[in-house]
Amino acid sequence: MSPLSLDLWWLPRAASLGLLAFVIFGPLGNLLLWAFTEKWYYPHTLPLEYGLSFWSKVFSARGNALESLSNSVLVACLTVLLSLALAVPAGYALARLKLPWRGAILLAFLIPQAFPNLTVYVNIARLFYQIGLNGTILGVVIVHTTHGLVFAVWIATAAFSAVDHELEQAARSIGAGPLRTFFDVTLPLALPGLMASAIFVFLESLDEFTGSYFVGAPDVNMLPLLLYTAGSGGNYQIASITAVLLLIPSIGFMLFVERFLKADVLSRVGH
Incomplete structure (x- = not known):
């Protein structure tokens, strides 16, 4: 086995770990984004406005x-x-x-x-x-x-x-x-x-x-x-x-x- 093939062996492992991290932390990241979002709608990838107004609504009387x-x-x-x-x-x-x-x-x-x-x-x-x-x-x-x-x-x-x-x-x-x-x-x-x-x-x-x-x-x-x-x-x-x-x-x-x-x-x- 050549040294090049050994050096490239980390690629599938890194891809697998990256996919696993995305599966675990992706939904959590999306959850945190929504928690601080004021305005977000399709087709925008990220929220248009951030804020804490919904936090005040949640903790209101x-x-x-x-x-x-x-x-x-x-x-x-x-x-x-x-x-x-x-x-x-x-x-x-x-x-x-x-x-x-x-x-x-x-x-x-x-x-x-x-x-x-x-x-x-x-x-x-x-x-x-x-x-x-x-x-x-x-x-x-x-x-x-x-x-x-x-x-x-x-x-x-x-x-x-x-x-x-x-x-x-x-x-x-x-x-x-x-x-x-x-x-x-x-x-x-x-x-x-x-x-x-x-x-x-x-x-x-x-x-x-x-x-x-x-x-x-x-x-x-x-x-x-x-x-x-x-x-x-x-x-x-x-x-x-x-x-x-x-x-x-x-x-x-x-x-x-x-x-x-x-x-x-x-x-x-x-x-």
Whole structure:
């Protein structure tokens, strides 16, 4: 093989990387352009005018962005608390106890993801309407928790599995009881994984649309609902600004997860 052919081998790799970067960052670039666009129409390749007037409309009293943002954050935080309250004991039991049908129990938490969301939420909305939960924060939190438990339980199980069992035995050997061993040894060591679990649940809740629409709308305004309404009405600037509001915490939290969720925890997910 000639040196020239070796020198040209970087061309297809560079083209592939460039195409991948365009696929990933192209839509994000277009989103940011629309978020700061005042006027943009065909056949112009780039916006004709830039500005912040649509940002002021989104955050005005009639824009509902602040109410939708506060509701979305409140629901996401409550979903995290409820999910972890269920996932911490469940994850510890699945990681430490020799439970029969352990694999089946873990797979059971995937059931909400195994069926079309539309048909499931239509029936949940009918049931919640009968018991007074439709159109309430609590109803939306319960629906979001059914999806959040998938991340919460699986990652919590992996986090507790990654804790060295000998450290717990050492604490027990010097007189620590089961609860003190759990709170002083096991929980602090599993905390980075549990924090990552909480972040995944928070982001899942923040972006959840179908459950928020069928259970919460129109009484509980959420950012995904505002995004859908603006997009379906052709208000691309408002839809893009709402998408940016959803994107900022997602990027920040994912960087946090990458920093604290170690490989030894990831390797135990599902085991």
